[in-house]
Amino acid sequence: MFRLPSVMTSDELLDKAFKRVSKVSVRGRDKKETAKRSSIKKIEVLKSVIASDLTRYQKKSPSVDNLHPFYFEIVDILVGRDDLKRSLGALKWCAEKSSEIGRTYIKSVRRARSHAEIETLRKEAFGRISSLVKQTSSNLDFLIEAKKRLRRMPSIDPEVPTIVIAGYPNVGKSLIVRAMSSGKPRVENYPFTTKKVSLGHFDKDRTRFQVIDTPGLLDREMAERNEIERQAIAALRFLAHAIVFVLDMTETCGYEVAKQENLLRDVSEQFQDIPLLAVENKSDLMKRDSPRLQMSALTGDGVEEVRRVAAEAAMSRALEVARAQESR
Ligand SMILES: Nc1nc2c(ncn2[C@@H]2O[C@H](COP(=O)(O)OP(=O)(O)O)[C@@H](O)[C@H]2O)c(=O)[nH]1
Numbered sequence: 001m002f003r004l005p006s007v008m009t010s011d012e013l014l015d016k017a018f019k020r021v022s023k024v025s026v027r028g029r030d031k032k033e034t035a036k037r038s039s040i041k042k043i044e045v046l047k048s049v050i051a052s053d054l055t056r057y058q059k060k061s062p063s064v065d066n067l068h069p070f071y072f073e074i075v076d077i078l079v080g081r082d083d084l085k086r087s088l089g090a091l092k093w094c095a096e097k098s099s100e101i102g103r104t105y106i107k108s109v110r111r112a113r114s115h116a117e118i119e120t121l122r123k124e125a126f127g128r129i130s131s132l133v134k135q136t137s138s139n140l141d142f143l144i145e146a147k148k149r150l151r152r153m154p155s156i157d158p159e160v161p162t163i164v165i166a167g168y169p170n171v172g173k174s175l176i177v178r179a180m181s182s183g184k185p186r187v188e189n190y191p192f193t194t195k196k197v198s199l200g201h202f203d204k205d206r207t208r209f210q211v212i213d214t215p216g217l218l219d220r221e222m223a224e225r226n227e228i229e230r231q232a233i234a235a236l237r238f239l240a241h242a243i244v245f246v247l248d249m250t251e252t253c254g255y256e257v258a259k260q261e262n263l264l265r266d267v268s269e270q271f272q273d274i275p276l277l278a279v280e281n282k283s284d285l286m287k288r289d290s291p292r293l294q295m296s297a298l299t300g301d302g303v304e305e306v307r308r309v310a311a312e313a314a315m316s317r318a319l320e321v322a323r324a325q326e327s328r
């Protein structure tokens with residue numbers, strides 16, 4: 001999972017830091033020394049609170065580069081990986097710069113001769129650190145928004161061999177996920193589709209497989225897609241180890257067979273390296289001669305065979321991916 005830390009706005013951060021500053025109480029031998037010691041302490045507190053919070057945000061944010069390519073793509077779609085990197089970099093810079101300004105002013109205050117000079121320096125330090133934090137407010141706002149958007153991340157394990165179910169609406173994808181899974185499928189978000197995808201599991205030969213349907217994704221032709229949707233679909237390339245393309249020859253789904261065959265061509269072009277298995281569902285309504293596997297998600301007829309063939313294909317693809325990773 002990819003989770004960003006909770007981040008304060010620049011105003012909240014400054015509020016917090018200055019609240020701490022206002023609690024500083026230091027006494028010296030005389031008025032000047034009291035001013036000197038307390039100014040030093042106040043600048044110290046201000047810069048430390050700011051630097052440590054900003055550094056913590058930056059350190060607690062997981063590195064995008066180490067993400068599995070499936071999640072890397074999704075983070076990129078949802079927040080933009082370059083903007084994310086830039087914002088985190090800006091926080092680091094701001095943390096370092098605040099510390100540096102703080103240290104410089106502390107030195108000057110130590111050398112200051114008069115009470116007035118001490119006060120001037122302290123105010124200047126406060127002003128410069130505050131404006132530095134305000135300068136980074138757009139980065140903090142970005143991270144707050146990014147955290148919100150990343151709540152739409154699915155929690156799917158991309159390391160598990162995965163069978164993706166594709167096909168027009170109402171051909172039976174969701175029912176197939178249910179028929180193929182051992183438990184009740186879980187409901188997950190997928191970015192840039194308002195529909196939830198269902199995610200099921202089954203075990204075969206001591207291997208766990210994932211089955212996921214794709215409403216709003218692989219259920220209409222690519223020509224109708226905008227750029228973001230294409231990217232959301234492309235991310236599936238890093239998740240899918242096999243694709244089961246579901247046809248409904250009865251056309252009770254509301255889409256003509258010719259149209260469904262077009263989508264099948266589309267999907268196989270889109271996912272060239274990934275084994276694709278075309279199956280005809282709703283065999284309980286219509287039996288016909290076909291070289292394709294036939295099944296009924298409703299009665300369970302043929303489900304076991306589809307699961308076996310799909311699992312074999314997914315397994316060999318998963319091994320191929322693993323070998324390609326090793327040789328890199
Ligand atoms: N007769 C019959 N109906 C099915 C079969 N599979 C799905 N359906 C029905 O087709 C409709 C759409 O199924 P659904 O799984 O929601 O399709 P999806 O939109 O592709 O996910 C539902 O009313 C299902 O009950 C099947 O094998 N036989």
Ligand SMILES: [Mg+2]
Nearest residue numbers: 173174213215
């Ligand atoms: Mg569905």
